[in-house]
Amino acid sequence: MHSELAALWQGRHDPEPDSPRWHQQIQPLATNCAPGVAILGFACDEGVRRNHGRTGAFAAPAAIRRALANLAWHRSGPAYDGDDIRCDDGDLAAAQLRLGHQVAQALADGHLPLVFGGGHEVAYGSWLGLAAHAQSKGLRIGIINFDAHFDLRDPSHVHSSGTPFAQIAEASASYGQAFRYACLGVSRASNTRALFQRAADLQVLVREDHSIQTDTLSARQAELADFCANCDIVQLSIDLDVLPACEAPGVSAPAPYGVPLRLLEPLLASIKASGKLGLIELAELNPHHDIDQRTARVAARLVHLLTLDT
Ligand SMILES: N=CN[C@@H](CCC(=O)O)C(=O)O
Numbered sequence: 062m063h064s065e066l067a068a069l070w071q072g073r074h075d076p077e078p079d080s081p082r083w084h085q086q087i088q089p090l091a092t093n094c095a096p097g098v099a100i101l102g103f104a105c106d107e108g109v110r111r112n113h114g115r116t117g118a119f120a121a122p123a124a125i126r127r128a129l130a131n132l133a134w135h136r137s138g139p140a141y142d143g144d145d146i147r148c149d150d151g152d153l154a155a156a157q158l159r160l161g162h163q164v165a166q167a168l169a170d171g172h173l174p175l176v177f178g179g180g181h182e183v184a185y186g187s188w189l190g191l192a193a194h195a196q197s198k199g200l201r202i203g204i205i206n207f208d209a210h211f212d213l214r215d216p217s218h219v220h221s222s223g224t225p226f227a228q229i230a231e232a233s234a235s236y237g238q239a240f241r242y243a244c245l246g247v248s249r250a251s252n253t254r255a256l257f258q259r260a261a262d263l264q265v266l267v268r269e270d271h272s273i274q275t276d277t278l279s280a281r282q283a284e285l286a287d288f289c290a291n292c293d294i295v296q297l298s299i300d301l302d303v304l305p306a307c308e309a310p311g312v313s314a315p316a317p318y319g320v321p322l323r324l325l326e327p328l329l330a331s332i333k334a335s336g337k338l339g340l341i342e343l344a345e346l347n348p349h350h351d352i353d354q355r356t357a358r359v360a361a362r363l364v365h366l367l368t369l370d371t
């Protein structure tokens with residue numbers, strides 16, 4: 062691991078036995094590694110910039126690694142860091158292709174890719190890799206996105222952090238593949254009628270933020286289990302702006318209402334329990350707007366939860 066990357070994986074060293082933390086377990090991703098979880102960073106501001114948002118997501122992969130480094134390690138399998146794919150020349154499409162290649166390689170090597178965006182344009186790059194893998198194996202992809210936003214803007218104008226799932230819908234159609242997309246935590250106030258209509262046209266499973274409460278949790282979990290049962294491999298996308306702004310202030314577009322962590326976690330646990338997780342990505346962390354690493358810590362905790370053995 063090069064020194065800049067190794068500098069992020071720092072934390073406590075407890076003197077007592079059996080006290081490992083992530084920074085003591087993480088290994089560089091290389092060929093012929095035993096299957097494990099493989100972190101890939103997508104350092105990119107370009108999608109948010111094109112979407113007229115608050116830039117800063119370029120620094121997110123490093124911030125998530127820093128927060129994850131000190132968390133307690135409870136896994137039995139290995140975890141690897143495959144470093145960052147950087148978009149520093151404005152060529153978003155090329156960066157998404159590079160990410161897609163690395164995701165496909167990680168999947169071919171038997172790993173679970175953990176992709177740290179970047180703005181939500183990361184989802185199109187991740188999907189390129191997942192789709193190549195799924196096509197070679199004849200697998201049906203389902204995408205579950207926790208997000209205050211659909212990110213289904215019309216991609217004929219510009220490709221940005223607001224268009225990844227519309228780009229995926231178009232690409233899926235061109236391959237004759239069904240587009241299976243669930244978007245949970247949507248804020249009606251933050252998405253136009255046109256976006257709700259596009260979601261309806263694309264037969265998206267839509268659950269608004271207010272429909273996710275303690276007394277509806279089991280219904281939402283059952284719907285997610287059904288969704289997972291109708292596909293073979295799941296792209297799990299978590300836009301951190303699905304959380305309330307008090308829990309996730311460090312994003313481009315904070316949510317005044319949001320789905321709190323105590324409700325998000327059991328929903329994620331249901332998806333994990335399906336056994337269909339093929340890729341996990343975290344999007345839209347903006348360390349420039351974070352408060353005391355609150356959002357980065359949430360992101361790290363979600364990684365911890367989703368990568369536990371059971
Ligand atoms: N990733 C994109 N998210 C939102 C941003 C909304 C906003 O900036 O207000 C979207 O395009 O809808």
Ligand SMILES: [Mn+2]
Pocket residue numbers: 181208210211212222300344345
């Ligand atoms: Mn999003």
Ligand SMILES: [Mn+2]
Pocket residue numbers: 208209210300302303314345
């Ligand atoms: Mn969002």
